[in-house]
């Protein structure tokens with residue numbers, strides 16, 4: 226789920242046309258680490274609400290030699306997370322003992338779920354290395370690309386069951402296509418009006434809808450069970466919604 230969406234606003238909060246934009250901007254500001262914003266937030270924003278560097282702004286407001294050194298600093302900031310990941314991986318790999326597993330998932334199941342950072346499907350589903358395919362996107366939606374992965378999972382790697390897992394407090398409940406299209410236009414000057422970002426307003430119905438999409442797909446065999454559930458980010462509990 227869009228990472229800026231840390232909470233579910235009450236219904237009246239999402240009705241204003243700029244509410245989500247404001248939420249996203251505030252959340253992005255909260256995420257910015259102290260010290261990272263070394264040259265002023267106006268230089269770190271590619272537009273209101275964006276944390277991408279705006280190199281055009283530099284070109285118009287700063288001498289060239291300064292621009293190049295600021296850009297170098299920016300690149301260092303932008304790769305800092307990569308460095309952290311590489312350092313963490315060294316630690317991980319130093320005790321890694323799960324090499325040599327076969328490619329087909331041992332438990333022959335594919336799980337389609339949301340990218341929300343609070344979800345650790347391997348943990349809340351009791352999965353070990355090599356057990357299952359976990360396909361993630363914003364909302365855990367049965368998009369064309371999710372179907373693409375499921376087809377490969379089933380036809381080439383032997384999975385024979387699908388579980389769709391959406392979750393409480395999902396950011397997909399907090400915006401509409403129109404709002405996000407407007408934000409993209411405001412931030413990037415790009416037209417995304419032909420995109421469907423697949424937000425939803427009813428959590429349980431969204432699970433049913435995605436299960437139905439998969440159940441109705443000619444690319445997914447009828448004898449493959451498709452289940453749907455909701456994960457509660459507060460309790461860690463999984464609640465079944467449907468089996469088809």
Ligand SMILES: [Zn+2]
Nearest residue numbers: 226339341395
């Ligand atoms: Zn989500």
